[in-house]
Amino acid sequence: MKDYEIYSLGDVVLQSGQTLPQAFLAYKTYGTLNAAKSNAVVYPTWFAGLHTDNEWLIGPGKALDPDNYFIIVPNMLGNGLSSSPSNTPAPLDRANFPLITIYDNVRLQHRLVTEKFGITKIALVIGWSLGALQTFQWGASYPEMVERIVPFGGTAKTRPHAQVVFESLIAALQADSNWKEGFYTRQPVAGLAAMGRSYAPWGFSQAYYLEQLYQPEGYSTLKSYLEDYWDQVFLSFDANDLIAMLRTGIHGDISANLEDNGNFEQALNRITAHALVMPGSTDLFFPSEDNAYEVKHMPNAIFRPIESKWGHCFGIGQNEQDSLVIDNHLKQFLQLGQN
Template sequence: MSLDYQIFDLGDVQLQRGATLRDCKLAYKTFGTLSPKKDNVIVYPTWYSGQHYDNEWLIGEGMALDPSKYFIIIPNMLGNGLSSSPSNNPEPYNGPKFPLVTACDNVRAQHKLVTEKFGIEHIRLVTGWSMGALQTFHWGALYPDMMDLIAPFCGSAKCSRHNYVFLEGVKAALTADAAWKEGWYTDKPQRGLRAAARVYAGWGFSQTFYRQKLDLERMGYSSLEDFLVGFWEGFFLPKDPNNLLTMLWTWQNGDISDNELYNGDFQAALAAIKAKAYVMPGQTDLYFPVDDSEFEVANMPNASLIPVPSVWGHFAGGPGTNPDDVKFLDDKLKELLAS
């Protein structure tokens, strides 16, 4: 079977938290053609548990992310099963021994891909959903002179304390399964994965989504239980628990100021983002409420707050679940790219 993505070899990468990820591999996929001036570049990072396939709904002819106009790079996050991850890394840093990776580590690796593999010095737009938005903010703060535009949607520049607590619930569910064996499982801990799916289900969509029974009316499930099993458990069961926990740690420790450039000064990190920004929280997102985005935008020099008017909660931002939200996002990205 031929793979539809490439691997960029990063060699030995020293990570922020002290470990070295040896023979680090970054999986990526590109769409479109790099222009002779290398000035048509869009970077579009992946999200929690997602792989590049799960980003493709926002790319297409006539859309904002149009491969006939732009060279679009989707880098896969470390830990997502395609790039270096607990599930594919050789001993001794395999499984639960896989090192702690920050969003900063991810974006520095992506920067190497963009600059060393393609010789790109300037990016038109960085955009992404959820943890992709976290990486988008990191791009803006770590490399402020490199891009014109950023559009983080349904995500934040720093994991909030409330968001951190939600993720503790996911982690507790995953690791409570007896089959978990401290991460050295031989059989898939499917009870843990199913439990984590149910924790997630209460957060991924809004109260209004459930009140209006959009799981039945719009998504075609036959009952609430059918939705919880068919959609949510089906979403989690194919995934590797160690990979999920690696990315969960990355999410919980997401903070654009947690590096030697800003030394924990979150407002200074936000103020350093020069790119014109459309910050697009979901109006009913339970992970990333609009107030968090208001604070970010208030501290960024060139940002607009554009809430996504949707009752689909966090899933207003992906992965292409509701056509109305896809159209809203696509229209806003077109507007931003035209500016």
């Protein structure tokens, strides 16, 4: 049985100008919307993430306590649950699936929030990695609606180095002979495993590997960690879905719209919501100095790096110490926002 709901959006004209027919968002909610509709939280998913992957930050006694907040977790377009290459009918299925931008994701999430639930004010938007990019976009696109944002482990614009890494992940997958230009008859398993190997050195830090911090996770050797974790990590996903999400990340830029026309600093300045920006100190995808630059151009932002040896993956709830630090900072930020 599905533990999520579907919101149908009809035919949607994307930022690219292409029309995505019968688009839909898969989402899950936690908690109850209060009578004033003032306790809504939007918590988008990330590359290769599903709504269930966000649940580590949600629960009784946590900052995102369902007793206090109505938490909406929309699945990112392309992740296999929302509209994706794997579930869109021909002719836009598989490799013909159009480019989806961060702007597209947030615009459709806005429709879900306003049309489905009648919400006009959002107490908080929060997200990690490409979810952080969506969080920045919410703040820039709907400044009058969003009261607070907490992007962590992600930037408001994908810098060239991260773009190169994302492109390398795509290249590793497509090198599989079963790829067949995206019209495969069976999943390119070797390519999916190669994508995992390519992601592995970027997902975690040098210190993580040097100190063998994967051993407490149940992997006795580096070889077993690579083979039993990274070679398997993407096998549950459709290959075209993964590429669709990576392309969304490659084009990530909150200023890539007609209003800002590429003026990144202008887009950042329009984020008037109170913001808590938390990069990981050893994140190789989204270095903290990129967030430091962004915060300088945001009128109400706090910059709070998280000291962690877990690299980019400090923000996915696998390391209890990092999880507690993130949750505590979030609690303090929400309390400040209520004063």
